[in-house]
Amino acid sequence: MKKCKPLLRNSFVSMLLLFLLSGCWSSKSIEDLNITVGSAIDKSKDGKIRSTLQYVIPQAIGNSSSKSPQQKSYTNVSATGISLEPIGWETTLRREGPISGAHQKAVIIGQDLARDEPIRELTDLYFRVIDLRGSTLIFISKGEAARTLESKEAGVIPARRLVEIAEQELTTRALKPLPLIKIWGKSNSQTSFLLQLIDLKKGEIEFNGAAVIKGRTNKMIGILNKEEIEGINWITGEGKSGAVKAFQKASDKPTYYQIESMKSKIKPHVTGDRISFNVKIESEGKITEYWNPHFKPAFKNKTIKHIENAAEKEVMRLVVNTTKKMQKEFGVDVGGFGNQLRIQYPNVWKNVKDNWDEKFSEIPITYDVSITIKDYGMIGSKKNK
Template sequence: MKQSNNYVRSLKGILSILLLLFLSGCWSSNEIEDIGLSVGLALDEGKGSAIEEEFKQQGAGNNQTEKITMTYQIVNPQGTGSENKGGGSQQKPYLNISETGDSLHQMSREFSLRSDRPIFGPHLKVIVISKNLVRKYRLEQLVDQPLRDNEIRPSCLVLISKGRANETLKSKDSGKIPALRLIGISDNEYRTTRILPPMSLAKLEGKMHSGSSFLLQNVIPTNGEIKFSGAAVIRGKTKKLLGFFNEEEMEGLTWITGKGKGGLVKSFDAATKQPIIYEIKTMKSKITPHVNGNNISFDVKIESEGSLSENWVISREGSENKFLKRAEKAAEEEVKRLINTTGEKMQKDYQVDVAGFGNRLRIEHPKVWEKVKKDWDLIFSEVSIEYNVKLTIMDYGSNFKN
């Protein structure tokens, strides 16, 4: 029996040694210091840097038409917690490198002629495209290469910039990686109604194939700082930039779609003209289409529950309940104003449906949708829409002493 146990233990030991021979480990891995780990990509109108121009003048056989400037943001492994040898100042944790040409794929390979660290795309987090490019080219042309690239993940976010897109990849804070800052801001959707649900490459491809008009989050760069401000309107038929919604119009759209995860409504008390802040806890919207012969109309029922998070009204007449009803009415009127402003912009100014009215018609009246989908944006501009808004203050704290 004892001899049998020794045999089993010996056999286990031999098998363990043999298994070690078959462990490959990270045989195909690359050291982070040896690759250009890209986290951000910016696309602008062609504008080569001084060093690029010098390279092109010295190079031979370069007949490309300069149209687009591509800027990659690459993680600098030496940047975090390190100091420059000369002045002792901390290095930035990122490097921005640009190339100008007429092919995104070719430009990405051009970086191999200038750097010993090849561009590595699987960790690309965000693509920012300047408004001038989206006015000039179809969006599907600009993102064709990233969509085909097996290295770039479909979860990569897409943003539009009113200024030069490469300015959004700069930061005054030497310790921040700007591309990651953009992702962090998009995660603040639960704090405000002025941020769109993130638009990934995968979602963008679906939007473009659907033929419907849609929105992309707009970001404004200013002296190393950025701000999410409104949204770019992309026309479904052309896939080009039509215009922009400002921040208030963006709020109105969030209420129409009911996709907000949080935020505030600032209104003013009718009696005292003092500000009252309603904080959104829940939000939902139901868009109901009605078809009567050739006439199409919609009812939009919007409901929200929230809290009275700030109140500047010092003296109040009447009961507590009367004041809360007054506060609810004031918030409802403000939401209606935002909605009507956005509706006017969609139907009259831009004549595009970016709120999903056509999708609800497609679901509930598919036969009607088949007849109108080809010219839906134009038809949408003439349909009647009725909005009903109901806000309820569920939590108002204890500060109701007269």
């Protein structure tokens, strides 16, 4: 069989090749890996960087019989150096097994460090190394970042809890999570942006406000509180759910409007050299709490209008307050105004983009808020006897 000869030879040679290759250069045992789920970067006392890696202990999570109840499901390892890469190697001197960053989802940067070093450089490793996910979330910690990676509750992995809270997007009082890759884009185009700020309350983490990162320097310059985040979310229209106070007078008792959808449209106007913005905010939702017995029943449209107005006023207060803070206190645009100008007036944008943040602080912005209540739940009237 003449024709079979090359085939025979080929298969023989390739088999030989295969057996020669028994090196398995790249394979690593999964159980030996140190799977990091999160890391914290702080400024150390001597001005260097201290990085803490959080490793998961799989046996403590898996439901194998060897599990002991007291065992913590994570362990934190930290080391000090001038940047992240040497620190990573440093930790391998202290704990067996290679580091696998493929499941890392959170990076927490201490406030001190974020104010001193550009975010882009601090996270360069995370952009560059392929193992790490592009969907990694970055947080700024109010205090020491390493402490946010600790929890007293058994069975909780703090880094994962952090990510899960961020990803649920339940309330407008937290920011929409910004994946790494988008941060990279904003850093590159020198756009200012916000990062979620976390704080510690009784040893456990809490989402509390946002860190303002200035586009030019790529460093943190200030903090927005929860209420101001609400304002930002209304301006960008990116919130998914949450509640709005819907009463005005102090004598009124709590009434709350729950957001089901929100939309916003930023419209730039350019007349000559003058730039101005008009923001249209629309929202639909329902009444979820209504403590005012002396109010008229919700079966009446007038009552609903009244509550809508109150909610609109509250939203207006939020956005105006936030705008003031953006323009006057920090002088940065973190609401995406510049982006809309870029899209709709590309030529105007070319002239202003180099010092947009400064220009932005003087631009007049007007808001239109309209809120529609579609539903008021199971109770239409309140018995006041």
